[in-house]
Amino acid sequence: xxxxxxxxxxxxxKKRYDAILASGVVLYLLTFIGLCALLNPDxxxxxxxxxxxxxxxxxxxNIALAIGPLCRLDARFLPLLYNRRHLxxxxxxxxxxxxxxxxxxxxxxxxxxxLVSLFTSDIQFGSIPDFPFQILGFLxxxxxxxxxxxxxxxxxxxxxxxxxxxxxxxxxxxxxxxxAHVSLGALQSEQSPALAAVVAIGFTTxxxxxxxxxxxxxxxxxxxxxxxxxxxxxxxxxDDIPEKRARIVSLHGERVAVFRYDxxxxxxxxxxxxxxGPLGEGRIIDGxxxxxxxxxxxxxxxxxxxxxxxEKVPTFQIRLIxxxxxxxxxxxxxxxxxxxxxxxxxxxxxxxx
Amino acid sequence: xxxxxxxTHLRIFLVLAVLVPLIFVLALVKRRPLPPPVTPVHAxxxxxxx
Numbered sequence: 289x290x291x292x293x294x295x296x297x298x299x300x301x302k303k304r305y306d307a308i309l310a311s312g313v314v315l316y317l318l319t320f321i322g323l324c325a326l327l328n329p330d331x332x333x334x335x336x337x338x339x340x341x342x343x344x345x346x347x348x349x350n351i352a353l354a355i356g357p358l359c360r361l362d363a364r365f366l367p368l369l370y371n372r373r374h375l376x377x378x379x380x381x382x383x384x385x386x387x388x389x390x391x392x393x394x395x396x397x398x399x400x401x402x403l404v405s406l407f408t409s410d411i412q413f414g415s416i417p418d419f420p421f422q423i424l425g426f427l428x429x430x431x432x433x434x435x436x437x438x439x440x441x442x443x444x445x446x447x448x449x450x451x452x453x454x455x456x457x458x459x460x461x462x463x464x465x466x467x468a469h470v471s472l473g474a475l476q477s478e479q480s481p482a483l484a485a486v487v488a489i490g491f492t493t494x495x496x497x498x499x500x501x502x503x504x505x506x507x508x509x510x511x512x513x514x515x516x517x518x519x520x521x522x523x524x525x526x527d528d529i530p531e532k533r534a535r536i537v538s539l540h541g542e543r544v545a546v547f548r549y550d551x552x553x554x555x556x557x558x559x560x561x562x563x564x565g566p567l568g569e570g571r572i573i574d575g576x577x578x579x580x581x582x583x584x585x586x587x588x589x590x591x592x593x594x595x596x597x598x599e600k601v602p603t604f605q606i607r608l609i610x611x612x613x614x615x616x617x618x619x620x621x622x623x624x625x626x627x628x629x630x631x632x633x634x635x636x637x638x639x640x641x
Numbered sequence: 642x643x644x645x646x647x648x649t650h651l652r653i654f655l656v657l658a659v660l661v662p663l664i665f666v667l668a669l670v671k672r673r674p675l676p677p678p679v680t681p682v683h684a685x686x687x688x689x690x691x
Binding site for chain 2: 416417454457460461463464467468471472475476477479484487488491492495498499502
């Protein structure tokens with residue numbers, strides 16, 4: 289273990305986010321149970337709770353999965369991404385309550401251990417209408433537990449961002465397991481077309497948003513840049529980069545963020561060391577590149593986070609030729625100082641020449 | 642650095658983007674129709690006709 293534990297700092301934004309989240313969940317549960325009691329007076333309290341918590345967890349997972357692509361498509365959704373992990377942990381807790389109630393309701397009445405009963409009472413894997421869908425929900429819950437348990441930055445630092453990311457990509461597997469759990473479970477016994485339509489709208493939205501975001505990303509990766517004999521690559525004109533912002537370019541398959549600030553230009557890797565967020569979509573704040581996802585900061589000249597932080601990203605050699613920005617595609621060791629290209633000096637040279 | 646991770650992400654996503662709708666459609670197509678609601682045996686002819 290290399291990273292020490294640092295307690296979560298509860299700032300005003302986190303508190304507001306969690307307050308909205310908690311009230312939303314409570315409001316949903318009350319509405320769901322109220323409507324259930326009204327439309328189906330024969331349903332028991334346990335059934336209503338099982339269904340209420342289950343649908344709340346599934347709905348939250350749909351929302352959590354939609355936030356990532358929404359932020360790629362429109363920066364106005366970024367505040368939702370900032371504490372998305374809280375959404376994930378809430379999803380796990382709701383799912384666990386749903387699973388706990390279901391285990392007690394359907395598997396605790398016999399002489400077998402409820403968990404043994406879950407895996408052995410129904411084993412018709414070859415039949416779709418009788419498929420043991422509860423096992424799928426249990427497996428999804430295990431994945432959500434792993435993600436919730438490692439959601440703190442302590443685990444992110446110790447597992448390293450790529451490993452942590454890989455682990456958290458299992459959310460897609462959990463989602464597929466849950467769609468199967470609902471389709472082979474609730475949709476078999478509740479045959480209302482409205483219920484099937486809600487599930488279909490959910491996964492179609494999630495898939496469509498991911499495809500739209502991927503197509504937008506592909507445009508960046510497909511950009512063609514001409515390499516010069518010394519290896520430098522012409523990436524854009526100086527005026528293509530807005531002040532205190534960046535232009536993202538793809539060089540040899542890796543994304544580079546070229547920032548313009550205070551009449552200078554610097555290039556760093558586009559990948560934040562925290563959660564691999566897109567640094568090039570951030571801004572220069574207080575002289576530092578600021579990641580749009582969670583606000584991690586780096587100095588544009590050397591890619592190092594200001595003290596006392598220790599994160600570093602690779603930098604790239606840069607120079608200006610006429611009005612063009614040229615970047616060498618070979619990354620420097622993270623934290624290497626690179627003299628920024630000076631726009632003023634170039635203009636003065638041009639005027640003198 | 643990040644490129645292999647992005648490709649893994651893409652591969653996982655593509656498999657699931659096909660698998661999820663497939664499971665859903667299969668579950669709907671193969672589901673067993675529910676039996677019609679049973680009329681209570683004590684219901685009168687007038688109640689049934691309603």
